[in-house]
Amino acid sequence: MKRLTDWYAHPRYYEAIFGTDTEREMDFLEGLHRRYGNGGRRWLEPACGAGRLLAEGAKRGLTLVGYDLSERMLAYARKRMRPASSARVSLHQARMEAFCPPQLVGRMDLAFNLVSTFRYLDSEAAALSHLRATARLLSRGGIYVLGFHLTDYARRTPERERWVGHAGGARVVCNTREGAPDRASRSSAMRNRLRVTGPRVDLLIETEWSFRTYSGAQARSLFRRAGLKVLARHDFDYTLDAQAAGDRLDSVFVLAHDPSPSGRATG
Ligand SMILES: C[S@@+](CC[C@H](N)C(=O)[O-])C[C@H]1O[C@@H](n2cnc3c(N)ncnc32)[C@H](O)[C@@H]1O
Incomplete structure (x- = not known):
């Protein structure tokens, strides 16, 4: 067995696990756009990875901008675009903390x-900078759909999830572990193991990183500071008709500019 690190250097195996719900996710985004958005067709995906959602959006006639830190993920994204899609999708290597090209300000209808x-942004300053930059890119009536897992600070034991997928003839088993949250440092230790086995492959890709933690109140306070209001909160089950109940941790926030004096971005 060969041991590797960094699952984002292996987009094919990453997507064998996380690329299986792409059509449903895009249906959900289109549904949110119909309900809360302005109907515009220019969309943005920060941290777009290997571009599965961008490719799906282009197929549906959207014009999209995507950016990511990882050149390996972007290379895979460029390769997968069909000639028809590549005219509709522009890709950039950039960081969530800073992406705000002047020519795109006020032009994105849905991000x-x-x-x-979002939890990769490891400080309040980084998260705020990302939200403010993305808000500047939104057009009038534009929305930012931001999905992340909130933290229950009372949890003392690790949280584990397991998925199984396939890439070509190989079987991919994915185990993630989120350690108990540390309220003081606002972080939890993450580990992902991708075990890939098949006729010509025998790999263990183990990745470790730290995720920033948010209670519901911490998330809402950050959105306020960024000048954004929450129009709706849904769940990771991507059901349009059910909004997330207060105690659910998997949250998809629909955010928009808050023009009220209390929502005006400061600092
Ligand atoms: C979980 S993947 C999601 C990819 C894609 N959005 C999807 O749904 O398939 C996270 C991505 O975030 C990127 N990333 C992590 N930190 C970043 C940062 N600070 N700025 C830009 N991209 C970042 C990684 O390179 C990776 O491609």
């Missing part, structure tokens, strides 16, 4: 960032 990627 989306699902699967807890």
Whole structure:
């Protein structure tokens, strides 16, 4: 068995697990856009990874901008775009903390960032900077759909999840572990193991990182400071008709500019 680190250097195996719900996620985003958005067709995906949602959006006639830190993920995204899609999708290597090109200010009708990627931003300053930058890119009536797992600070034991997928002839088993949260440092230790086995492959890709933690109140306070209001909160089950109940941790926030004096971005 060969041991590797960094699952984002292996987009094919990453997507064998996280790329299986893409059509349903895009249906959900379109549903949210119909309900809360302005109907515009220019969309943005911060931290777009290997571009599965961008490719799906392009197929549906949207014009999209995506960016990511990882050149390996972006290379996979560029390769997967069909000639027809590549005219509709522009890709950039950039960081969530800073992406705000002047030519795109006020031009994005919907931004989306699902699967807890926002939690990579490891400080309040970084998270605030990302939200303010993304808010500047939104057009009038534009929305930011931000999905991430909130933290129950009373949890003392690790949280584990397991998925199984396939890539070509290989079987991919994914185990993630989120350690108990540390309220003082606002972080929890994450570990992901992708075990890939098949006729010509025998790999263990083990990745470790730290995720920032948010209670519901911490998330709402951050959104307020960024000048954003919560129009709705849904669940990771991507059901349009059910809003998330107060005690659910998996949250998809629909955010928009808050024009009220209390929502005006400061600092
Ligand atoms: C969980 S993947 C999500 C990819 C894609 N959004 C999807 O749904 O398939 C997280 C992505 O975030 C990227 N990433 C992590 N930190 C980042 C940062 N500070 N700025 C930009 N991208 C970042 C990683 O390179 C990775 O591609």
